[in-house]
Amino acid sequence: xxxxxxxxxxxxxxxxxxxxxxxxxxxxxxxxxxxxxxxxxxxxxxxxxxxxxxxxxxxxxxxxxxxxxxxxxxxxxxxxxxxxxxxxxxxxxxxxxxxxxxxxxxxxxxxxxxxxxxxxxxxxxxxxxxxxxxxxxxxxxxxxxxxxxxxxxxxxxxxxxxxxxxxxxxxxxxxxxxxxxxxxxxxxxxxxxxxxxxxxxxxxxxxxxxxxxxxxxxxxxxxxxxxxxxxxxxxxxxxxxxxxxxxxxxxxxxxxxxxxxxxxxxxxxxxxxxxxxxxxxxxxxxxxxxxxxxxxxxxxxxxxxxxxxxxxxxxxxxxxxxxxxxxxxxxxxxxxxxx
Ligand SMILES: [Zn+2]
Numbered sequence: 001x002x003x004x005x006x007x008x009x010x011x012x013x014x015x016x017x018x019x020x021x022x023x024x025x026x027x028x029x030x031x032x033x034x035x036x037x038x039x040x041x042x043x044x045x046x047x048x049x050x051x052x053x054x055x056x057x058x059x060x061x062x063x064x065x066x067x068x069x070x071x072x073x074x075x076x077x078x079x080x081x082x083x084x085x086x087x088x089x090x091x092x093x094x095x096x097x098x099x100x101x102x103x104x105x106x107x108x109x110x111x112x113x114x115x116x117x118x119x120x121x122x123x124x125x126x127x128x129x130x131x132x133x134x135x136x137x138x139x140x141x142x143x144x145x146x147x148x149x150x151x152x153x154x155x156x157x158x159x160x161x162x163x164x165x166x167x168x169x170x171x172x173x174x175x176x177x178x179x180x181x182x183x184x185x186x187x188x189x190x191x192x193x194x195x196x197x198x199x200x201x202x203x204x205x206x207x208x209x210x211x212x213x214x215x216x217x218x219x220x221x222x223x224x225x226x227x228x229x230x231x232x233x234x235x236x237x238x239x240x241x242x243x244x245x246x247x248x249x250x251x252x253x254x255x256x257x258x259x260x261x262x263x264x265x266x267x268x269x270x271x272x273x274x275x276x277x278x279x280x281x282x283x284x285x286x287x288x289x290x291x292x293x294x295x296x297x298x299x300x301x302x303x304x305x306x307x308x309x310x311x312x313x314x315x316x317x318x319x320x321x322x323x324x325x326x327x328x329x330x331x332x333x334x335x336x337x338x339x
Contacts, residue, residue, distance in 0.1 A: 024050065033307040036307050038310070103139075140182065147190070147227070224267040238281075238284065251272070277305035284301070
């Protein structure tokens with residue numbers, strides 16, 4: 001089946017009370033890992049690429065990798081999503097490349113670093129939503145600012161500073177009314193990257209209660225959790241066991257994400273866990289078999305390790321078993337929906 005709009009997939013998730021992992025890709029092995037996991041668990045998938053990923057791969061390679069996934073897995077609905085578009089132009093260029101969903105992150109100014117004004121955010125997100133919807137492409141916006149920094153985007157806020165930029169539920173409601181986004185990323189205390197929390201997060205630093213409040217005000221908007229890798233201890237340990245140096249850190253517990261899914265969270269961004277799995281597997285081969293120099297010898301276990309992370313998340317979020325239940329459509333067929 002062709003790439004599907006994200007709106008279609010998230011609507012199905014909302015109707016059936018599950019969440020979908022949005023998994024980042026930068027190369028062929030990562031796309032393969034996601035698709036192998038999706039096939040094994042019968043999961044619909046959101047594959048997302050950041051600006052950094054588009055620069056690293058080149059849009060042409062990325063587009064053809066996505067088209068290969070579509071060709072090889074005709075029964076799996078796939079969304080191709082732009083993660084953290086920093087400007088309307090970035091979103092429009094993604095739409096030209098065939099992305100079926102874009103995130104306009106106007107919570108930061110165009111440099112992708114400094115928190116912006118509400119007015120700027122609402123204006124640029126509305127502009128993107130109008131143009132994207134005219135093409136049937138789905139749109140995610142963001143209100144509030146997350147901690148951490150990744151791929152050159154993010155305000156680089158510390159865990160403590162991020163607490164000052166949490167999403168205001170009333171403003172979230174206004175933002176959706178002003179922009180018409182399909183999905184809304186909210187700031188509840190999570191950060192991008194591996195270093196999210198200095199200790200296992202409690203309700204003081206990870207404000208899941210905020211999700212519940214926002215969902216009450218916006219029952220028809222799909223909520224998105226960014227920076228939601230769980231940063232499992234065993235993945236940190238493998239890296240450190242084989243010569244790495246990951247400082248002790250804590251991610252977002254899967255149980256907390258499951259609580260979010262009960263309250264309107266439909267898209268959960270997971271990137272760090274894949275990176276940790278890949279790096280741990282490669283380090284293990286390098287340490288145990290230093291005579292190896294064939295990239296396939298370490299990329300095969302790396303791909304397998306990421307696949308296992310994908311399977312675990314797809315199962316925990318409830319998307320497993322739903323690929324065949326989604327009635328796929330195209331962006332073109334979505335155009336009339338937005339009129
Ligand atoms: Zn993000």
